[in-house]
Amino acid sequence: GESVGLHLPTLSVQEGDNSIINCAYSNSASDYFIWYKQESGKGPQFIIDIRSNMDKRQGQRVTVLLNKTVKHLSLQIAATQPGDSAVYFCAETPRGSARQLTFGSGTQLTVLP
């Protein structure tokens, strides 16, 4: 069936290094993609989004890349900080959907001092 999944369940990076978190999706009708950050005991927090008519979008210290050819999404975090430690989910929604987000299984990012 259609699914959104993550390549790696855990990622450890040194403070100050860049982080790259990857996500694969299989629904070719996906139209809108979002990265969420979830800290322990909290709800998902929006980081950045991208629509299918774009291949790159930048925010503050974060960049999302979308490769529709291979159905791949990545989140790049520049100069990773201890506060970036969390679980990161990619999520997608198909065109025309009333926001039925499908979440991936998450990647635990740990920032090492």
Place this chain on the structure above:
Amino acid sequence: EPEVTQTPSHQVTQMGQEVILRCVPISNHLYFYWYRQILGQKVEFLVSFYNNEISEKSEIFDDQFSVERPDGSNFTLKIRSTKLEDSAMYFCASSAGVNTEAFFGQGTRLTVV
């Protein structure tokens, strides 16, 4: 900064009992959602709500579940007869429009015993 608020933060209930989870979405938002996250698993879509009716629902959202917007500010999820497998974090979310950023609440941890 506006936020989605959920009450209670933790609800313990006996199997077979009815529970109502409450949410106050962001005031100018028009789309409302419930998601759940079983411990250690991905966030799953339950239902979306717009213009006082359900827009979409997942297979999880069976006859035991219902949603309501009883007044201009609250959005509730009712589980009529809870089962052990309903134990999860339940997240409410809202967005201003379709395919725009969804803001999540902090969640209600439901424990069915």
